[in-house]
Amino acid sequence: MGGLIEGVWERIVKNEGEVFKQKRGKEFSYSVKMNTLYLRTTNRIISKKTFEKALDEVPLENTVPLQNLQAPSYLYAILMDNRIRKDDY
Template sequence: MATFESVWRSIEACSGQVFHTKRGIPFSYDVRHGQVHLANTNRILPRTDFARAHALMPLSGPGQLQDLQGPSYIFGILTDRRIGA
């Protein structure tokens, strides 16, 4: 499994690209000040939530992340092949 630092660098590098939730809903994001700003909603996902989710990998679904902000989005990003979590 990749380190969280390398995963976070991939998340930053993929900023602006289209990702999908497990249900297939497309979304994109920008990374600013250590936070993921979702383009399709007013949600801001902190880096710490990605670190917590990464520690739980592998994940079977966003239901395992219900205690985090935007679990569907975090799951969609971390399980995407471009991120390599």
């Protein structure tokens, strides 16, 4: 899935500032600087490398496969959003 990250990351950057929803409905947005995503509703950051690791688990039914990664509920919300996943997974 190494090549997948570039297209997914491009869409993540393109959707910067948009509203996303966690599985339980909490809304959030983010900003991106270089290879780091900064969550606006919390003090957390997620690296592009973390997204790349998470892509090994897609498609996802829940956050369980991501529990060993930073901010699993946010990873899930972003990666499973149709604006990000498109038809890739």
